[in-house]
Amino acid sequence: MGFVKGLRCRECGKEFPNEPLHVCDMCFGPLEVVYDYQRIREHLNRKVIAKRPHNMWRYKELLPLDGEPTVGLEVGWTPLIRAHNLERYLGAKEIYIKNDAVNHPSLSFKDRVVAVALSKAKEFGFTTVACASTGNLANSVASNAASAGLESFVFIPYDLEETKITGTLIYGSQVIAIRGTYDEVNRLSSEIAGKYGWAFVNINIRPYYAEGSKTFAFELVEQLGWKAPLHIVVPMAGGSLITKIWKAIREMKEVGLIDKFNTKVYGAQATGCAPITTAVKEGRELFKPVRPNTIAKSLAIGNPADGYYAIKAINESGGWAEDVSDEEIIEAMKILARTEGIFTETAGGVTLGVAIKLMQQGKLPKDEPIVISITGNGLKTQEALQGHLDTPLTINAKLDEFDALLKDIKRQKKGASAS
Numbered sequence: 290m291g292f293v294k295g296l297r298c299r300e301c302g303k304e305f306p307n308e309p310l311h312v313c314d315m316c317f318g319p320l321e322v323v324y325d326y327q328r329i330r331e332h333l334n335r336k337v338i339a340k341r342p343h344n345m346w347r348y349k350e351l352l353p354l355d356g357e358p359t360v361g362l363e364v365g366w367t368p369l370i371r372a373h374n375l376e377r378y379l380g381a382k383e384i385y386i387k388n389d390a391v392n393h394p395s396l397s398f399k400d401r402v403v404a405v406a407l408s409k410a411k412e413f414g415f416t417t418v419a420c421a422s423t424g425n426l427a428n429s430v431a432s433n434a435a436s437a438g439l440e441s442f443v444f445i446p447y448d449l450e451e452t453k454i455t456g457t458l459i460y461g462s463q464v465i466a467i468r469g470t471y472d473e474v475n476r477l478s479s480e481i482a483g484k485y486g487w488a489f490v491n492i493n494i495r496p497y498y499a500e501g502s503k504t505f506a507f508e509l510v511e512q513l514g515w516k517a518p519l520h521i522v523v524p525m526a527g528g529s530l531i532t533k534i535w536k537a538i539r540e541m542k543e544v545g546l547i548d549k550f551n552t553k554v555y556g557a558q559a560t561g562c563a564p565i566t567t568a569v570k571e572g573r574e575l576f577k578p579v580r581p582n583t584i585a586k587s588l589a590i591g592n593p594a595d596g597y598y599a600i601k602a603i604n605e606s607g608g609w610a611e612d613v614s615d616e617e618i619i620e621a622m623k624i625l626a627r628t629e630g631i632f633t634e635t636a637g638g639v640t641l642g643v644a645i646k647l648m649q650q651g652k653l654p655k656d657e658p659i660v661i662s663i664t665g666n667g668l669k670t671q672e673a674l675q676g677h678l679d680t681p682l683t684i685n686a687k688l689d690e691f692d693a694l695l696k697d698i699k700r701q702k703k704g705a706s707a708s
């Protein structure tokens with residue numbers, strides 16, 4: 290197999306061979322994988338896909354490997370849920386949740402990009418992989434590297450959630466915490482990548498890595514009955530996922546998997562780190578970097594690598610962007626849990642919070658189908674909820690104590706509904 294023609298600069302169009310490169314030597318623009326769509330069209334169709342196992346590799350012709358995948362074989366095919374309770378709660382007609390909070394193996398959408406990156410790193414002959422991460426990428430690189438028998442180095446900001454750090458260390462990865470923001474971690478990682486020649490998944494093999502995000506959209510379209518979504522709300526950190534969702538939908542039309550689309554993509558950030566949404570709202574093509582301060586740490590990238598392209602994708606599609614406060618993030622996490630039984634991390638609170646806000650503004654039509662992208666798991670950001678939930682009611686193991694307690698609870702509920 291192998292349907293990749295090579296790499297191409299997104300800015301000046303200069304072409305490069307299929308190698309571990311990521312910036313253009315002419316203009317410093319980012320490189321992107323170029324496929325032979327004509328040949329893919331001849332090999333790939335809905336029937337071929339239907340016969341394949343339910344994982345992200347069922348669309349492998351549209352992923353940048355030369356051979357068969359070797360890492361993350363079971364990643365993907367996460368549930369698409371029709372959210373009837375949430376629809377009733379919000380007074381909306383048709384809401385879907387694509388739930389990557391239960392992606393295998395590390396419970397976030399990052400397993401998709403890492404599966405591609407590590408498979409590609411192995412094709413290139415790397416034996417050490419690394420990443421600069423806001424948390425979920427760290428978990429995924431560590432986990433997938435362990436099962437693939439690769440050595441891994443993970444660079445993170447020192448103030449990440451405890452669970453994200455534990456969920457990296459457990460796999461035996463070498464974890465290095467940097468006293469600084471993600472953007473400082475990233476800058477240092479670029480220097481290390483150059484010096485030591487490791488495969489930094491989101492730096493020197495980023496063009497390949499980022500392609501894995503497309504499978505989120507491929508699956509979504511197939512799960513919707515081979516129909517492109519009308520409105521999709523997507524959380525943004527570096528702005529890669531939203532850019533690739535937009536690319537994936539256009540590619541599906543290009544290779545004949547769908548014959549039309551009318552998709553609008555909507556970007557979501559936390560107000561404490563909103564360079565991309567601010568630019569969209571102010572009608573600017575370029576964003577201004579910020580210093581992040583939000584509980585949505587997985588999205589806390591102040592200088593997003595694909596920010597420019599995320600803005601372009603949003604504008605091209607006719608979508609919009611919004612951001613929400615930390616309070617709104619927690620409120621949305623509770624709403625999702627209490628309506629649909631889904632415990633998402635702070636990033637999911639950002640996505641749903643923004644969707645709610647956009648509906649209130651009339652920017653997201655409540656009478657049309659809306660997809661909400663849930664990309665990470667709530668068990669990983671429990672600190673954020675401290676002081677925001679009731680504590681358990683504690684009694685001794687005696688029936689009369691429970692009887693009294695239940696009376697109390699009922700009385701309080703009555704009081705609450707009367708007032």
Ligand SMILES: *Cc1c(COP(=O)(O)O)cnc(C)c1O
Pocket residue numbers: 397398399425426524525526527528529530531587588634636637664665
């Ligand atoms: C990394 C991440 C994103 C978005 O990533 P991009 O850098 O914009 O591609 C969204 N949600 C979660 C939970 C993440 O970890």
Ligand SMILES: [Zn+2]
Pocket residue numbers: 298299300301302303313314315316317318
């Ligand atoms: Zn260039």
